[in-house]
Amino acid sequence: MRILVRIVTAVFVSLALMSTAIAELCERANGDAYYDTVLDITWAADANILHTLGVHPSGQMRYGVAESVWIPLLNQQNYLGVSSWRIPKWFDQGAEHCNMSFSGSDCGWNMDSMSSENWYNYSVNLGLKSKWAQQSDVSANIQQLPWGVEFEDTAPFSNIQIVRRYHNNGFCNDRIDSVTGELTHSIGFHYEYGGQHCDGLGSTGFIWPVVDGDVTAGAGDMSTCGSSIIAIDVDAFDPLNEIDPEGDIEVTVALLATNVADGDARDFDPGQIDPATLEFGPLETPAVSQVAVVVDADGDADDDFIYSFNVVGSGIACEDTNVGLRAETFGGDAVRGSDSITTPDCVTSVCHP
Numbered sequence: 001m002r003i004l005v006r007i008v009t010a011v012f013v014s015l016a017l018m019s020t021a022i023a024e025l026c027e028r029a030n031g032d033a034y035y036d037t038v039l040d041i042t043w044a045a046d047a048n049i050l051h052t053l054g055v056h057p058s059g060q061m062r063y064g065v066a067e068s069v070w071i072p073l074l075n076q077q078n079y080l081g082v083s084s085w086r087i088p089k090w091f092d093q094g095a096e097h098c099n100m101s102f103s104g105s106d107c108g109w110n111m112d113s114m115s116s117e118n119w120y121n122y123s124v125n126l127g128l129k130s131k132w133a134q135q136s137d138v139s140a141n142i143q144q145l146p147w148g149v150e151f152e153d154t155a156p157f158s159n160i161q162i163v164r165r166y167h168n169n170g171f172c173n174d175r176i177d178s179v180t181g182e183l184t185h186s187i188g189f190h191y192e193y194g195g196q197h198c199d200g201l202g203s204t205g206f207i208w209p210v211v212d213g214d215v216t217a218g219a220g221d222m223s224t225c226g227s228s229i230i231a232i233d234v235d236a237f238d239p240l241n242e243i244d245p246e247g248d249i250e251v252t253v254a255l256l257a258t259n260v261a262d263g264d265a266r267d268f269d270p271g272q273i274d275p276a277t278l279e280f281g282p283l284e285t286p287a288v289s290q291v292a293v294v295v296d297a298d299g300d301a302d303d304d305f306i307y308s309f310n311v312v313g314s315g316i317a318c319e320d321t322n323v324g325l326r327a328e329t330f331g332g333d334a335v336r337g338s339d340s341i342t343t344p345d346c347v348t349s350v351c352h353p
């Protein structure tokens with residue numbers, strides 16, 4: 001357990017470095033889910049989906065059965081084609097265990113944004129604050145605005161149980177029954193006052209299911225939200241990128257290798273791209289062949305990957321001036337690129353009346 005705690009702490013330190021990052025929430029599954037680009041998880045859009053789907057009568061349950069019964073039942077339903085929904089994580093920071101504080105800790109109020117996925121979503125994605133700024137505000141009942149006010153707008157999420165507790169995935173490992181030796185508390189995130197602390201295992205709470213990664217990528221919506229931008233060159237041997245949508249059969253697209261050492265904005269090896277995920281043009285046509293022509297297409301002494309695409313299948317039309325490509329790496333990271341095009345051979349073109 002100690003080794004595990006240390007590993008979790010180490011992961012946490014690297015996460016903490018990104019604590020000011022603001023996620024993009026990318027709509028997925030026609031708005032039924034949102035991919036969070038900072039946490040790299042996908043949130044169910046409905047924050048009480050267990051109830052909405054009829055999996056649980058109210059959605060409010062004890063932590064023990066949430067893990068052992070209700071999440072497995074949700075996964076049996078394969079909601080949105082996913083069977084790996086889980087409870088959002090809590091991250092142990094600073095001193096070991098849940099450390100109560102009014103500022104910057106992993107429990108209490110006004111926590112570090114990376115102290116839990118629930119708190120990140122509440123404080124960064126939804127822009128909400130803890131109810132109290134400091135200890136003396138509690139007895140004086142001085143509320144920290146916009147606590148409460150902005151519950152009126154929780155878009156793009158719905159059905160948040162705003163006066164309730166939500167479960168984090170984590171026990172309070174320092175709360176142990178002296179007789180049985182069993183853990184007695186889990187770590188709850190309380191929407192009703194934007195706080196996080198240890199609650200007895202008899203406490204009930206809701207579950208806001210999440211899943212690791214971008215679950216519905218590849219759903220065919222050509223979404224670019226959250227993607228990294230790569231450099232592409234339509235027809236590597238034609239600087240004008242002329243395409244005749246009415247006559248050309250295929251068009252080649254070079255995925256260019258880039259290197260920070262060469263003055264490029266980022267390092268990118270096109271060999272990382274899974275060719276099965278390539279989508280080109282408005283109609284997102286796949287590559288004609290998944291075997292790339294590997295050649296230094298732009299003459300800068302590194303290897304680029306050229307793929308061919310069917311022009312009609314791509315949906316490129318006369319007068320289009322730009323075309324996009326989308327793909328994923330073998331590691332599952334989304335990338336996109338675009339290049340300008342011209343269509344001078346179109347019979348409708350002003351160049352060819």
Ligand SMILES: [Ca+2]
Binds near residue numbers: 093098099
């Ligand atoms: Ca801690």
Ligand SMILES: [Ca+2]
Binds near residue numbers: 237
């Ligand atoms: Ca070109």
Ligand SMILES: [Ca+2]
Binds near residue numbers: 256
């Ligand atoms: Ca290059």
Ligand SMILES: [Ca+2]
Binds near residue numbers: 298299
């Ligand atoms: Ca090159």
